[in-house]
Amino acid sequence: MEKPINKNSAELSSYISKILRDHFGKGPESVHVSLGKTFIIVYIRNFLTPTEKVLMNQKQDESVQQTRGLVMQTLIPEIKAYIKIVTGMEIREFYYDWSLQNKSAMFTGISTDSTSTDFPITEEFTGKAELINEMIYLSSESEKKPEEIYACRVNQRTILVIRNGILVRIEKQLIRQGMQEQLKLAKRTLEKGLLHNNNHFEGILDTKVIDIFVDWDFDLDKSVIVFVVNPTK
Template sequence: MVEIKVLEKETAGVIGKVLRDNFGKGPGNVVCSLSDSVLVAFITNFASPVELSLMNIQQNLFVEKTRDLLMSTLKEEMKTFMALKMRYEVKEFYYDWNLESHSGMLIFIFNKEAVQDGTYPEQDQLHGIISEISHKAEKVPDEIQSKKLTPKHLLVTRDGILVSIEKELISLGFEETLLLAKRRLEKRLIEEHMDVIEQKLGAKVMDFFIAWNFTEDKSYILFVLQQNAKAK
């Protein structure tokens, strides 16, 4: 356990430095949580003065596009570091930001078999809510899985969510436009269902993030929960 905590702290320090070196300002805090084959980094107080100025004049979309561009250049560097640190290949890497709250997340999924169960009460009911949200945004997923990585982190995986028109847009090179649109739409739908989500989880959702893998037609939703706090 001590070794894992040291590893999480060292990894958080490196992630903070990489973000600071490339974005001009580092995050206020980075908290890493390692669970089996998944490492989650929760980032807070992350917004440069330039980004804040752009957001003040309603240019959030430009900030999103700039961050996407920078993260695409950092992807391999971060995957290489994590592979060396964890001694496992990074199979998947995702990120997302909530600009209004100046927060973000990174997810590293390693090529390693998970051994922990991760089930939790009301799991099937939450899957039903996620299925309803997905149906409103695109279609009911072919499969939904979820796992409590830690008491504070719940990861939901959706497979088979893209409809034909979305696949066609991707093939035509409009992946970035589709990503920006889906971020807004699905986050809005999740916010609309937040009361019932918190009720089923029995916990307040402090933050949540969404990422997509268009190539494999899958999506991840990460809920950051407040421990020992019942939802209203």
């Protein structure tokens, strides 16, 4: 059975729901915060404004992505500061992704400090070796084989995969030329297509996969992927 939400998680959930409502004009239906060692993962459900819905109906998904990205540049420092106040975690890396079709979203923070209350993660879980092999294969299809790869189960519904060393030379050159946003949009389309069209994950993890999110830190040559799964199968 999954642990009950603790005070820190509940406080962060309430804060993130409010800050999204304040800046987008509409808040999400729910915000689930998972704390585990040096990780904080926020899963946001039913989050799509009426304006965004109109744009998506007109096949303007990229415009929604770009606008949300601009807003997030303002929100990220505020969110990191609030996490520090509540948990004591100094967030060094912050990742986010949207699943517009599912009206869901993911924020992931990585800290060098553990949470103020220790939440153990599961280093070994069903299908871990097979999942890593599948991620190596998919990375090779879209970029290159990762130099390092790490996977853990933060809780019953959340699996985190971290890849280091995945950028190829042409991508690094595009980044040097200031084309980070264009590259991220292209990579998001390509990689998410490969992830969502993969029919092996549910068999590997022995459970239903509800959502998959991916983001990159180009400066660190690093990527995070978050699987949200059905905790009860």
